[in-house]
Amino acid sequence: MPQRIQVDVKEIEAVLNEILSTKFPPVARCRLLSSGFSPGHALNITENIAGHKECIGCGNCIDICPALAREPHRRDKTEQRTSMALETLVGEDCDLCYACSLVCPQVDTTIKHYIVNCRLVEVMSRLAQRIGDDQEPDLDLFLEEAIDAY
Amino acid sequence: MIERYSVDFEIPEDLKMVQSLVRDFVHDQLRPLERDLLGRAAGLKDARAYLPPETDEKLMNMATDIGLWGLSVPEELGGMGLSTLGNCLAEEELAQTIVPFTFGDVTPILFECNAEQKDRYFLPHFHRRRQAYIALLEPQDGANLPAMQTMAVKVNGDYVISGRKMSFSRVGDDHFAIVFAATPGVGSGATCFLVEKGMPGFTVAGGEEGVGWRTQVKPALSLAFADCRVPAQSILGEPGAAFQLGKKWLPARRLVRGARCVGVGQRLLEEAKAHVESWQSYGEHLSRRPGIESALADIAVSIHACRLVVHEAAWKADSSMNIKREAAMVKLFATQMIRTVADRVSHVFNGPPYIQGLPLQRLCSDAVATNAVDLALELQSGIIAGDIMKGLKV
Numbered sequence: 001m002p003q004r005i006q007v008d009v010k011e012i013e014a015v016l017n018e019i020l021s022t023k024f025p026p027v028a029r030c031r032l033l034s035s036g037f038s039p040g041h042a043l044n045i046t047e048n049i050a051g052h053k054e055c056i057g058c059g060n061c062i063d064i065c066p067a068l069a070r071e072p073h074r075r076d077k078t079e080q081r082t083s084m085a086l087e088t089l090v091g092e093d094c095d096l097c098y099a100c101s102l103v104c105p106q107v108d109t110t111i112k113h114y115i116v117n118c119r120l121v122e123v124m125s126r127l128a129q130r131i132g133d134d135q136e137p138d139l140d141l142f143l144e145e146a147i148d149a150y
Numbered sequence: 151m152i153e154r155y156s157v158d159f160e161i162p163e164d165l166k167m168v169q170s171l172v173r174d175f176v177h178d179q180l181r182p183l184e185r186d187l188l189g190r191a192a193g194l195k196d197a198r199a200y201l202p203p204e205t206d207e208k209l210m211n212m213a214t215d216i217g218l219w220g221l222s223v224p225e226e227l228g229g230m231g232l233s234t235l236g237n238c239l240a241e242e243e244l245a246q247t248i249v250p251f252t253f254g255d256v257t258p259i260l261f262e263c264n265a266e267q268k269d270r271y272f273l274p275h276f277h278r279r280r281q282a283y284i285a286l287l288e289p290q291d292g293a294n295l296p297a298m299q300t301m302a303v304k305v306n307g308d309y310v311i312s313g314r315k316m317s318f319s320r321v322g323d324d325h326f327a328i329v330f331a332a333t334p335g336v337g338s339g340a341t342c343f344l345v346e347k348g349m350p351g352f353t354v355a356g357g358e359e360g361v362g363w364r365t366q367v368k369p370a371l372s373l374a375f376a377d378c379r380v381p382a383q384s385i386l387g388e389p390g391a392a393f394q395l396g397k398k399w400l401p402a403r404r405l406v407r408g409a410r411c412v413g414v415g416q417r418l419l420e421e422a423k424a425h426v427e428s429w430q431s432y433g434e435h436l437s438r439r440p441g442i443e444s445a446l447a448d449i450a451v452s453i454h455a456c457r458l459v460v461h462e463a464a465w466k467a468d469s470s471m472n473i474k475r476e477a478a479m480v481k482l483f484a485t486q487m488i489r490t491v492a493d494r495v496s497h498v499f500n501g502p503p504y505i506q507g508l509p510l511q512r513l514c515s516d517a518v519a520t521n522a523v524d525l526a527l528e529l530q531s532g533i534i535a536g537d538i539m540k541g542l543k544v
Contacts, residue, residue, distance in 0.1 A: 137338075137393035138474070139295045140529050141400040142330075144407065145257050146286040149319040 003035040003051070006108040016111065020119050023092050027061045027100035027107065028083035034108035053106065055082045061100035062086055067093050159461075165236045171216060172243040172253075179209060180249040184509060187248060199359055199368075200250055200320065210278060213253055220254040222406070223276060227261060227268070229254065234402045235464040238409035242457075245413025246420075248512040257284060258399035259328060259342070262387045271326055271344050281322025283354070285315035285329040285345075285373050295330075295340075295393075300375065302331035302341055308379050309333075311343065311351075315373040321357040327373055330392050337390015344384050351378030401477045402467045408460045408480035411488040414513045415453040418491050421510060422446060422498040436498075445494040456480075456487040475537045478530035485527060488514070 009016065012033050019029045036051040043049070059081030067090045068074055074089045086100060098115045101107050161169070183205065189197030201209070213219045222237050223229020232240065240253065256276050263272045274280035290299055300313025311331050325347050333341040345352050357371035387395045423446070426436040436442050463476035492514045499510070 137397065138401070139393060141404065142259075142286055142295070142393060144404065145259060145400070146284045147318055148407065149257065149282075149284045149317065 002106065002108045003038045006035045006110045007033060009110050009114045016114065020098065020115065023094050023096060025061070025083070025086045025090050025094050025100050026098065027104050028055065028087060030101040030111050031055065031083065031104055031106045034106060034111060055084065056106065057082045058105060060103040060105070064099045064103050065090060066095050066097055066099065161239065165239055168232065168236055169239040169243060171218060172240045175213065175216070175218065176243050176247050179212060180247045180251055183249050184247060188509065209251055218253045220276065223254060223256055224261060227272065228276065234405055234467040235461060237406050238460055238464045241406045241409040242413040242416070245410040246417040248509050257282065258396035258403065259386070261399060262395050266383070267344060267386065279324065281320060281325040283317040283319045283325055283327045283371060283373060285317050285327045287316045289314055289316055298330065298332045298340060300329070300331045302333050302343065308381050309343065311345070311375040311378045311380060313375055317371040317373055318368055319371065321359065321371065327352070328386065329375070333390055337388065338393060339390060340392040341389050342386040342392040342395055343380055344386050345378065345380055349378055349380060351376045401473050404477040405460055405463050405467060405473070405480050408456065408484035411484035412453055412457045412460060415449065415456065415488060415491040417513055418495045418510065419449045419453060422449065422495050425498060442498055445497045448494045449491050452487045452490050456484050459483050475534060478533040482527055482530045482534070
């Protein structure tokens with residue numbers, strides 16, 4: 001759970017854009033750019049971890065990653081559910097959908113807002129290109145021919 | 151000085167002539183036959199879906215004599231090779247009647263026939279001596295083409311087809327089937343075959359022409375393939391490339407269907423106008439009532455907007471531009487347009503347009519059935535939205 005005063009994206013915009021444009025799961029680096037644990041965390045420990053930026057291993061990023069969903073056998077390589085494991089398993093096959101950063105509890109909301117408002121529109125067109133390849137035949141045209149046959 | 155350019159909305163003279171020829175043909179030859187199709191007897195028991203074969207043949211000869219047969223068929227295949235805009239103009243006129251007649255329309259899937267197949271299948275179908283049954287849909291999964299269950303397995307150089315298909319083509323004594331079957335591991339996984347009537351294992355059932363109220367339902371033919379063995383020469387196009395067939399012509403067909411909606415809308419407007427001119431209430435013509443005026447204006451604006459969308463897309467197609475998005479827009483808009491028009495016409499008639507014995511019913515149901523499958527409309531929305539996400543400015 002990030003701190004109440006979170007990182008100002010304007011200060012990190014250049015490096016954040018660099019991260020978000022690199023074909024590699026961005027969650028860990030987004031986490032490191034964030035403000036870290038809030039003092040009001042719910043972990044049952046006495047140590048003061050306010051401001052710490054470690055991955056808590058919740059596995060949200062592993063669960064939501066579309067690359068791992070397409071090729072689940074990649075998960076067999078490790079039982080770890082950390083952002084580092086995600087980076088190892090996906091690497092440069094990342095779709096840059098940013099879902100991992102959006103579900104990470106350690107990434108600041110300001111960064112998430114920036115991703116949604118400034119980056120996600122671009123991502124959707126890239127994903128749409130992958131889904132709807134112009135060279136793919138339009139099966140609906142054949143259905144129209146079949147239904148409309150004289 | 152800044153040079154001024156103007157957008158030219160003028161239809162070329164040669165296409166105007168074709169449009170005028172088709173218009174006259176529809177008015178003089180087809181429209182007088184409408185009453186025969188809609189039925190004259192009490193209860194409309196003698197309503198028919200199709201014209202008798204001898205009338206069909208007479209009309210076909212007439213259309214051939216005036217040079218209208220094969221408007222949409224390429225010149226190298228013996229047709230007129232009319233441009234997309236020309237086809238849209240012709241279809242717009244032809245759609246203004248309920249008489250099921252085409253100027254030698256052939257599915258572009260068959261344009262891919264090789265020389266032998268052209269003589270054996272394409273030309274007889276083009277001259278209406280043989281009927282082509284498009285066997286694409288399946289009774290189990292309907293329109294879910296990737297889940298096609300009809301299989302074709304290669305055995306000693308031949309293919310053995312097994313499965314069931316549905317076809318909405320018109321029944322003909324002499325026929326052949328254009329069969330889409332799954333061929334796993336070959337190309338994209340589906341191959342198209344031309345299967346002759348009477349091949350062992352190939353049977354056709356159903357499709358009886360309905361009379362009376364049954365004309366409202368287009369009968370489906372049931373095609374069964376029980377280990378039907380066909381030679382490899384029966385393959386249309388390349389093995390495993392069934393859905394690559396006719397891709398040069400198929401997107402433009404969507405525009406022609408849009409033009410059909412425009413034609414239907416035009417006829418509905420004509421019917422609505424005749425109705426409001428001939429009816430009075432409280433001593434006043436219906437046409438003077440604000441509600442009716444508003445309905446007529448809505449219809450006219452919708453038709454005009456749709457016609458512009460269709461013509462612009464057709465112009466792009468004729469200029470060899472990619473019209474995938476434009477075709478999607480035409481389909482989406484034309485379908486919505488014909489629904490709006492049918493709705494507004496029902497306001498004018500003070501009741502639903504599905505009144506038996508009037509041309510309205512067939513016009514509306516035929517037009518909506520061709521284009522309006524909600525899932526298909528979602529696909530078109532997806533194509534347009536995809537382009538917007540890629541930076542399309544409209």
